[in-house]
Amino acid sequence: MSIQFKSIRWKNFLSTGDNFTELSLDSHRSTLITGENGAGKSTLIDALSFALFGKPHRSIKKGQLVNTVNGKGTLVEVTFTVSGSQFTVVRGIKPNKFEIYQNGEMIDQSANSRDYQNFLESTILKLNHKSFHQIVVLGSSSFTPFMQLPAQSRREVIEDLLDIQVFSRMREILKGQLSSLREEIKEVTHSIDLNREKINLQEQYVTDMRGANEETIRSYEQKIREWNEEIEALLSQTQDLREYIDQNSVDDQIEKISSTRDQIKGYEAQFKQQVSSLVTEAKFYEQNDTCPTCTQDIDPHLRETKLNESKQKAGELQKGISDAAAKSDELESQLKRLRDISAETSRARATVSSNNKSIMRLQKQVADTTQEIEQLQSSSGDLSTREAELTELKEQRETLADRRVDLLGQQVYKQAGAEMLKDTGIKTKVVREYLPMMNQLINQYLQTLDFFVSFTLDENFEETIKSRYRDAFSYASFSEGEKSRIDLALMFTWRQIARSKNTTSTNLLILDETFDSSLDYDGIDNLLMILNTLEEGTNTFVISHKGDQVLDNKFDRKIGYYKEGNFSSTQIEEG
Numbered sequence: 001m002s003i004q005f006k007s008i009r010w011k012n013f014l015s016t017g018d019n020f021t022e023l024s025l026d027s028h029r030s031t032l033i034t035g036e037n038g039a040g041k042s043t044l045i046d047a048l049s050f051a052l053f054g055k056p057h058r059s060i061k062k063g064q065l066v067n068t069v070n071g072k073g074t075l076v077e078v079t080f081t082v083s084g085s086q087f088t089v090v091r092g093i094k095p096n097k098f099e100i101y102q103n104g105e106m107i108d109q110s111a112n113s114r115d116y117q118n119f120l121e122s123t124i125l126k127l128n129h130k131s132f133h134q135i136v137v138l139g140s141s142s143f144t145p146f147m148q149l150p151a152q153s154r155r156e157v158i159e160d161l162l163d164i165q166v167f168s169r170m171r172e173i174l175k176g177q178l179s180s181l182r183e184e185i186k187e188v189t190h191s192i193d194l195n196r197e198k199i200n201l202q203e204q205y206v207t208d209m210r211g212a213n214e215e216t217i218r219s220y221e222q223k224i225r226e227w228n229e230e231i232e233a234l235l236s237q238t239q240d241l242r243e244y245i246d247q248n249s250v251d252d253q254i255e256k257i258s259s260t261r262d263q264i265k266g267y268e269a270q271f272k273q274q275v276s277s278l279v280t281e282a283k284f285y286e287q288n289d290t291c292p293t294c295t296q297d298i299d300p301h302l303r304e305t306k307l308n309e310s311k312q313k314a315g316e317l318q319k320g321i322s323d324a325a326a327k328s329d330e331l332e333s334q335l336k337r338l339r340d341i342s343a344e345t346s347r348a349r350a351t352v353s354s355n356n357k358s359i360m361r362l363q364k365q366v367a368d369t370t371q372e373i374e375q376l377q378s379s380s381g382d383l384s385t386r387e388a389e390l391t392e393l394k395e396q397r398e399t400l401a402d403r404r405v406d407l408l409g410q411q412v413y414k415q416a417g418a419e420m421l422k423d424t425g426i427k428t429k430v431v432r433e434y435l436p437m438m439n440q441l442i443n444q445y446l447q448t449l450d451f452f453v454s455f456t457l458d459e460n461f462e463e464t465i466k467s468r469y470r471d472a473f474s475y476a477s478f479s480e481g482e483k484s485r486i487d488l489a490l491m492f493t494w495r496q497i498a499r500s501k502n503t504t505s506t507n508l509l510i511l512d513e514t515f516d517s518s519l520d521y522d523g524i525d526n527l528l529m530i531l532n533t534l535e536e537g538t539n540t541f542v543i544s545h546k547g548d549q550v551l552d553n554k555f556d557r558k559i560g561y562y563k564e565g566n567f568s569s570t571q572i573e574e575g
Contacts, residue, residue: 035561
């Protein structure tokens, strides 16, 4: 399946304003996009990623895609064809919008946005965000190249390329079916156990009806006698406890004595306050010969009289404090004794409550057992009915056993299927078949890029890299320029694999500043040579800030981005 991207347009997106920026994606075989940093030359990648997957290409928040000057009205539209149908995806922010049109008709939006997005990726594009960018985009932005992905993410990309992700979906379906099977087996097993218990009870019941009823009745009657004796003992104990509670009700006394004690403590506090005032007054007459208010001399006789009166009153108040403290201690002692009695009565009430519950339980056991005795005594004519019920239960047992055997067989079959669909099963076998082709293509592209190493991916997508001298290296050990060559070789390989496998491929190829940061002049020439030999129908976009003669006049079209005021503008030159 091939995706043929036709056009894209956007407004109020990043540095662009309220007028649409429109770009044809299939009109020229090669397009060079240039501009100073910040002019908006990489906006194409973010717009394409946002339109198709609802997220930017770079590691920025979705809200940062809205133009900061206008602050609203962000809209991106991308048009492409798949299998003869034309699709347009419209996505916006402030207001939010997500619409998919097929041949001019909007596809039903009854599902939630997540399911709508999943429909776009799995049914129309048949690519997810990660795989799409591994095939379409290689750049210096924050997107992670294949060799820098973790092992599981590498596997997901390859599974998309080889169109074997269906095995993963099948395994997920099988896991769901296995989960349902386990629950059903559990339920059937429980039903078998329950059926077995019912059969045992019914067989015992039939046996009892055939001659053992009397022994059972005697056993039940003995239990009833024991329960009744226990009930009598509990009733007697409860009666004694209630009498004790009635005779030792001290709550009113506690409340009355507590009130009296609090009143006495109040008097004691007042006496102490008065003593404090007298002490203050006595200190005044002891320390002053002259009145500080009127500045007249205090009569010595008057001062002596006042001091004597203060000492006399203080003595009387001290006696009152002592009497109040003694009375308070006496009342506190009474309260402790009464509280001990109250705690004992509370324990007695708890015992009464517990006894009442036990009596009710025992009375219910007596009633239920009495009813069982009555049923046993009247069941002699019910033997044929019980035997028929026993026969029916045994038939149910056979049916349940057959059902469980069938379910266990299905479980074994599905477990075997799930095991085959693991990463180490069928998928690994398919990957092994394609690994030689992948490694061959990777090394061919590396040689074209003048990077002469032996590069091999194993079935776990771990690399082995050897130089011409057979020294072993890893991807991380190379320079940025060498890594860039490896990334390019992998990207071209994945595109070739996707096309040869007849899985999802696309006309679009975007290289973001690939020519700028890491490639030398030979590397640039070799890369241009690869681009010129790509299959017919490939539309290549090269984003670069190089303004020299290295890239000029080597492309069918040149688009220059520049800032005009607060917004980005474009200038298109045909090659």
